[in-house]
Amino acid sequence: MHNFITYYLGTGIFGSLLSSLLPLLWILPYVLLCVWLELKVSAHMQDRLGPMRTGRWHGWAQPIADMLKLLQKEDVIPTAADKFLFVLAPILVFVGGYAAYAAIPFSPAFIGANLNVGIFYIIAVSAIVVIGILMAGWASNNKWSLLGAMRTAAQLVSYEIPASLAILAVVMVVGSLSLQDICDAQSGWLWNWMIFSKFPFMFITFFIYFVASLAEANRTPFDIPEAESELVAGYHTEYSGMRFAIFYLTEYSNMFVVSAIASILFFGGWNSPFGTFMSGPIWGVFWLLSKGMFFVFVQMWLRWTLPRFRVDQLMYLSWKVLTPFALVNIFAVGLWMVLRG
Amino acid sequence: MAELRTEQMVLNMGPQHPSTHGVLRIELVVDGEVVVDAIPHIGYLHRCFEKHAEAMNYQQVVPYCDRMDYLSSMNNDLGYVLAVEKLLNIQVPERVEYIRVIMAELQRIASHLVAIGTYGLDIGAFTPFLYCFRDREMVLDLFEMTCGARLLYNYMWPGGLSHDIPPGFVEKTKAFIKHFRPTIKEVNDLLSYNEIFVKRTANVGVLPADVAINYGASGPTLRGSGVKWDLRKDDPYSVYHKFDWDVVVGTGEMGTLGDCWDRYMVKVWEMEQSLRIIEQAIDNIPEGNVQAAIPKRVRPPVGEVYVRSETPRGELGYYIISDGSQNPYRVKARAPSFVNLSLLPEISRGYLIADMIAIIGSVDIVLGDVDR
Amino acid sequence: MNANEIHDKIKSQFLEGVVEFKPDAVVEPFIVVRPDLVREISRFISEDPEVKFDYLMSLSGVDFNDGNLGVVYHLYSMEKRHRIVLKVKVPKDKPEVPSVESIWKTANWHEREAFDLFGIMFLDHPDLRRILLPDDWEGYPLRKDYKVQEYYQGMKVPY
Numbered sequence: 001m002h003n004f005i006t007y008y009l010g011t012g013i014f015g016s017l018l019s020s021l022l023p024l025l026w027i028l029p030y031v032l033l034c035v036w037l038e039l040k041v042s043a044h045m046q047d048r049l050g051p052m053r054t055g056r057w058h059g060w061a062q063p064i065a066d067m068l069k070l071l072q073k074e075d076v077i078p079t080a081a082d083k084f085l086f087v088l089a090p091i092l093v094f095v096g097g098y099a100a101y102a103a104i105p106f107s108p109a110f111i112g113a114n115l116n117v118g119i120f121y122i123i124a125v126s127a128i129v130v131i132g133i134l135m136a137g138w139a140s141n142n143k144w145s146l147l148g149a150m151r152t153a154a155q156l157v158s159y160e161i162p163a164s165l166a167i168l169a170v171v172m173v174v175g176s177l178s179l180q181d182i183c184d185a186q187s188g189w190l191w192n193w194m195i196f197s198k199f200p201f202m203f204i205t206f207f208i209y210f211v212a213s214l215a216e217a218n219r220t221p222f223d224i225p226e227a228e229s230e231l232v233a234g235y236h237t238e239y240s241g242m243r244f245a246i247f248y249l250t251e252y253s254n255m256f257v258v259s260a261i262a263s264i265l266f267f268g269g270w271n272s273p274f275g276t277f278m279s280g281p282i283w284g285v286f287w288l289l290s291k292g293m294f295f296v297f298v299q300m301w302l303r304w305t306l307p308r309f310r311v312d313q314l315m316y317l318s319w320k321v322l323t324p325f326a327l328v329n330i331f332a333v334g335l336w337m338v339l340r341g
Numbered sequence: 342m343a344e345l346r347t348e349q350m351v352l353n354m355g356p357q358h359p360s361t362h363g364v365l366r367i368e369l370v371v372d373g374e375v376v377v378d379a380i381p382h383i384g385y386l387h388r389c390f391e392k393h394a395e396a397m398n399y400q401q402v403v404p405y406c407d408r409m410d411y412l413s414s415m416n417n418d419l420g421y422v423l424a425v426e427k428l429l430n431i432q433v434p435e436r437v438e439y440i441r442v443i444m445a446e447l448q449r450i451a452s453h454l455v456a457i458g459t460y461g462l463d464i465g466a467f468t469p470f471l472y473c474f475r476d477r478e479m480v481l482d483l484f485e486m487t488c489g490a491r492l493l494y495n496y497m498w499p500g501g502l503s504h505d506i507p508p509g510f511v512e513k514t515k516a517f518i519k520h521f522r523p524t525i526k527e528v529n530d531l532l533s534y535n536e537i538f539v540k541r542t543a544n545v546g547v548l549p550a551d552v553a554i555n556y557g558a559s560g561p562t563l564r565g566s567g568v569k570w571d572l573r574k575d576d577p578y579s580v581y582h583k584f585d586w587d588v589v590v591g592t593g594e595m596g597t598l599g600d601c602w603d604r605y606m607v608k609v610w611e612m613e614q615s616l617r618i619i620e621q622a623i624d625n626i627p628e629g630n631v632q633a634a635i636p637k638r639v640r641p642p643v644g645e646v647y648v649r650s651e652t653p654r655g656e657l658g659y660y661i662i663s664d665g666s667q668n669p670y671r672v673k674a675r676a677p678s679f680v681n682l683s684l685l686p687e688i689s690r691g692y693l694i695a696d697m698i699a700i701i702g703s704v705d706i707v708l709g710d711v712d713r
Numbered sequence: 714m715n716a717n718e719i720h721d722k723i724k725s726q727f728l729e730g731v732v733e734f735k736p737d738a739v740v741e742p743f744i745v746v747r748p749d750l751v752r753e754i755s756r757f758i759s760e761d762p763e764v765k766f767d768y769l770m771s772l773s774g775v776d777f778n779d780g781n782l783g784v785v786y787h788l789y790s791m792e793k794r795h796r797i798v799l800k801v802k803v804p805k806d807k808p809e810v811p812s813v814e815s816i817w818k819t820a821n822w823h824e825r826e827a828f829d830l831f832g833i834m835f836l837d838h839p840d841l842r843r844i845l846l847p848d849d850w851e852g853y854p855l856r857k858d859y860k861v862q863e864y865y866q867g868m869k870v871p872y
Contacts, residue, residue: 046471143352147374147694220465221537230698232358305531307538308465310695311374384845391830392854427740554791557769557819570791644739647771647787647798658771660785663739671855675771675787683822712845 023101026289031252035063038300045304073241078141081238085139089132090239090246096128097250100257105180107270107284118179119167122261123160126216129254130156133235136247140238148234151224151311158318159215159222165326166209169201169333170194170265183269190273195266201333206266208326210295213258215314218251220303224311259295260288267291349377352694356385360463360698363708367685369697376697379689381682386712394672399425399499399639402672407493409674410710412455415448415484416652418497423578424648424659425499428641436629437501438580443514443622444484444496445579446615450521451480452653453608453615456705460605461532463702464541469532476524479517486510500635506626514623518616525613533609542605543596546688546700550599556684559677560655561611562704565591565604572651584621586614601703608653608705640667654678654705678710714764714795716742722764723754730754732802743785743798751784751801752811758788758797759816766790766797769817774827778857782808782833803833805856812838830855 036051039062043050055061077086103118105111115121130153137149171177173194174185186193195206215222224230231237236247263269269291270284279287309317355366364385370378390409394402406421407414419441426433458473481491488496488504496503532538548558550566563570571588573581589610591603641663649658655677664670681704689700714722720734723744730753733745746754758766766788775783786799801810812835814820824835825844832853835841843850851862861870 042467046468047475048471143350147352223465224695230360230695304468306466307461307532307535307541309537310541310693312693313540384843384847387845389830389845389854395855552818554767555818557817568791575794642739644741645743646740649770656770658787660771660773660787662775671773671775673771673773675773679822679826680819683819687818 020102023098026106027098027101027249027253027256030256031249032063032067034252034255034296035066035248036060037297039063041297041300042304045301067245070241070245075242076238076240078238080141082139082141085135086238087243089136089139090243090250091132092135093129093132094246094250096125096132097253097257099125099128101253103179104257104260104288105183105264105269106288107281108180108183109281109284111180114180115178117177119171119182119261119265120177122179122257123164123167126254126257127156127160129250136239137235140235142238144231144233145235145237148231148237151231152218152235154311155215155218155222155224155314155318158315159212159322162208162318162322162326163212163216165323165330166205166212167261167265169205169326169330172330172333172337173197173202179264179269183264183271186268187271189275190268193266193268193271193273201329201336202266204325204329205333206262208322208329209265210262212318212322213262214299214302215318217254217258217299219255219299221306221309222314223303224308224314255296255299256292259299260292262295263288263291347372354697361701361708362459362706363711365682365701365706365708365711367697367701369694371694374693374695376689376692376694379686379697381685383679383682383708383711386708388713390674390713391672394669396668398667399641399669402669403498404493404495406674407495408709409676409713410652410654410657410678410707411492412707413448413452413653414492414494415444415496416452416650417657418494419445419579420648420650420652420657421659422497422499423650424646424661425639425641427648428644428646428661428663429499429636429639431500431634431636433500433634434629434631435580435627437631437634439622439626440502440506440631441497442579442581442584443619443626444487446618446622447480447483447514449615449653450612451477453612454480456608456653456702457528457532457605460702460705461538463698464538466532466535466538469528472524472528472531476521479520483510483514483517486513498635499639501633502631505631511623511626514619518620521616522613525609529609533606539595539602541695542601542699542703545596545601545692545696546604546703547597548599548604548684548688552684552687553599556687557680558655558684559680560651560653561604561607562655562681562684564589564607565703566599567591567593567603572649572656576649578648578650580622581618584618586617589614601699604703604705611653638667640665649675652677654707654710655681674713676710676713678706678708679713682706682711714793716744716797719758719764719795719797720744722761723758726757727754741798743800745800745802748801748803748810751786751799752813752816754799755786755813755816763793764790764795765792767792767817769813769819769823770796772813772820772823772827774831774833774855776805776831776855776857777802780805782831782856784810784827784833786813808833809836810834811836812841814838829853832856 040050051059051062054065100122102113103115103121133152134149137145174182195202270288272279272287349370349372352369352371354369355361356364366382368380369376390405393405403418406417410417454473454477458470461469485491486507488494548566550568553563553566567590569588569590574588589607591607595602643665645662647660649656657677658675660673661669662671689697724731730746730750736742758764768789768791770787770789773785777783781802782805783800783802789796812824824838827833828841829843829845852859
């Protein structure tokens with residue numbers, strides 16, 4: 001599709017702009033679906049029904065109604081806020097989350113930008129989110145927001161390290177930073193997936209990555225930056241209406257990014273689990289999305305099951321547990337590769 | 342390198358904050374995230390119960406007692422009517438006593454369910470909260486079928502009850518007990534012994550027993566510190582002495598004795614004990630007329646009385662002075678939440694802001710009770 | 714120990730301290746003590762190994778409506794399992810009572826409440842501020858001669 005657009009419209013400003021909007025085709029319906037799913041998943045885990053009225057069938061239109069409500073809300077900017085930063089912050093946060101989609105291979109044929117440093121690029125642009133959140137917290141001129149922003153900065157920076165180290169182990173095995181290459185390396189059957197290679201080290205790698213990615217997406221049990229019962233809502237306390245919706249959107253789109261990366265790195269990406277059966281460019285999209293959605297579901301599952309860590313325990317987990325384990329793990333994988341090829 | 346200069350920050354927690362369990366404002370002096378001092382400011386919900394009570398006759402005060410600690414209205418009423426009956430020196434029928442105990446214990450379960458559920462919510466676990474509320478609904482249904490109200494009952498009157506228990510109440514209560522026992526286990530599996538939950542609550546907000554007594558703490562807050570003290574056993578009232586049950590105390594199982602986890606766990610196991618009491622009482626309710634002993638006019642002799650009873654939150658004392666007229670001369674309610682809250686600064690210094698949430702929740706206050 | 718023994722105990726230590734003792738009062742006996750000695754008496758009965766009142770159940774202010782305000786202390790001993798009621802009476806125009814906060818911390822908030830609602834001044838209290846009412850409220854509502862203020866910050870009070 002990307003090729004299709006560039007073919008007809010060229011790589012000029014218009015074509016680039018249009019092709020850069022492509023991920024929205026997925027993100028917007030996905031976020032709506034995800035909001036609805038979160039409502040329903042949480043409801044069924046908690047012995048209730050969740051939305052049942054809006055749109056008749058199991059309240060499917062609830063997220064649309066919510067979105068419309070948010071669109072109509074008054075745009076409130078606190079008087080004492082730093083107006084420029086306050087407005088800029090949600091945009092920056094969104095950009096960080098959105099830019100990551102450029103390098104995600106949805107299928108063998110569809111990738112925004114087939115960079116040879118794809119995974120590196122994703123890690124790099126995701127870091128912009130930290131700046132956006134710090135900005136939001138600072139600009140709100142609210143002590144709770146500031147605390148939330150500080151926590152976020154500490155948390156995201158800390159968890160980049162185990163996450164990157166975990167990714168590094170995969171990159172070592174594949175020998176490439178390109179996500180397409182990583183997917184290609186796992187083609188074939190279920191047991192060719194990265195998670196089953198170098199048993200059990202890749203399994204540990206996956207676990208480290210998944211825990212760290214939960215923290216990066218600010219999901220429970222690591223949702224302390226926005227811990228609603230402690231910091232009210234953390235860095236987005238003062239945001240309302242559409243600006244709040246952008247934070248919300250980014251959170252859900254980040255959930256998918258980390259899930260997609262997990263499935264690309266460890267679960268074959270767009271590869272079908274059944275060899276060549278049900279594989280190909282179109283099926284590839286199906287497989288990647290369903291694998292990604294599965295991990296999104298796991299994240300919801302954890303959220304509605306687990307309590308929240310405390311900020312010092314969170315740091316402890318990152319620096320004293322995950323990071324050393326990730327380092328030892330890289331060493332072990334390297335040793336394996338040297339000894340067994 | 343020169344020492345970096347740091348400043349303390351004053352943080353207002355509340356009166357609108359999701360974890361203060363009502364309109365409580367705590368002035369937190371923090372150094373980074375470490376709490377240096379916590380000063381509670383109360384009174385946002387003050388309705389001057391004591392002044393109201395002076396303007397009414399004895400029976401009319403009961404609904405106001407309901408509204409003090411709105412999560413345990415039955416226990417509040419019970420304390421008040423016990424005080425008035427002691428002042429009047431009247432004996433109520435056995436049947437009334439049994440029904441009162443059953444209601445008080447059901448209310449205790451309902452109240453502890455709120456405490457446990459919202460405590461999970463404070464720590465970040467949302468799901469146990471709804472499980473707790475689901476079962477609380479069943480208790481409220483029992484109350485509703487008895488007296489028509491779900492929150493504020495006006496059920497216990499000086500000398501009797503507003504209604505006898507309706508047909509089907511006994512069966513429904515038994516069904517509830519059968520349903521509820523496994524729920525306690527469920528809550529324990531999901532929340533109490535959850536690794537993260539234990540990490541958040543154990544060794545946090547440690548309250549030594551002698552400090553607790555000096556501050557006049559009572560109820561689960563006191564028992565969490567390992568003091569075996571329950572008015573139902575140690576200063577028995579109504580017919581509690583007839584039943585076989587145990588006082589639950591904190592053990593320091595997960596950390597230090599008297600930490601948040603202990604205070605929390607006492608509430609969980611108390612529900613089990615309440616079930617035991619109800620089980621014994623429900624089968625042995627004597628026959629009788631629940632309104633037989635209700636006096637036509639309540640006119641106690643000149644005198645005064647201080648009667649205390651064990652509510653889910655601790656010792657609720659009513660100090661009533663009678664001048665011989667139809668209205669009480671003075672009613673003072675010694676509210677358990679009020680006293681328990683006063684020790685908050687003592688146990689929160691040096692912990693993190695996130696721990697403050699755990700500590701406030703574990704002390705289990707109801708602001709209606711604090712402010713009256 | 715019963716009330717008589719506790720009374721004798723206090724009397725033996727503070728001969729002048731006890732103003733009145735009512736063993737036959739309706740429902741509960743009480744001891745009225747001299748206000749200026751209440752802290753010393755409290756300290757004595759909280760520390761004496763035979764009585765050991767370590768638990769202040771309640772501290773209430775009372776308006777006796779005879780020109781006197783009072784403070785009532787309900788005490789309990791967790792160790793000895795006995796109780797007693799202490800009372801002090803102070804004139805309304807100079808309602809000063811020594812604080813017992815240093816003995817029982819419970820008294821801190823209870824005394825603030827009594828100050829708030831009765832206007833009883835507790836001497837040497839570390840933090841004697843209004844607790845339930847707003848800081849700028851006028852008058853002491855639980856006094857029998859209390860007249861509610863007409864306006865509070867522009868809001869009409871009696872409705």
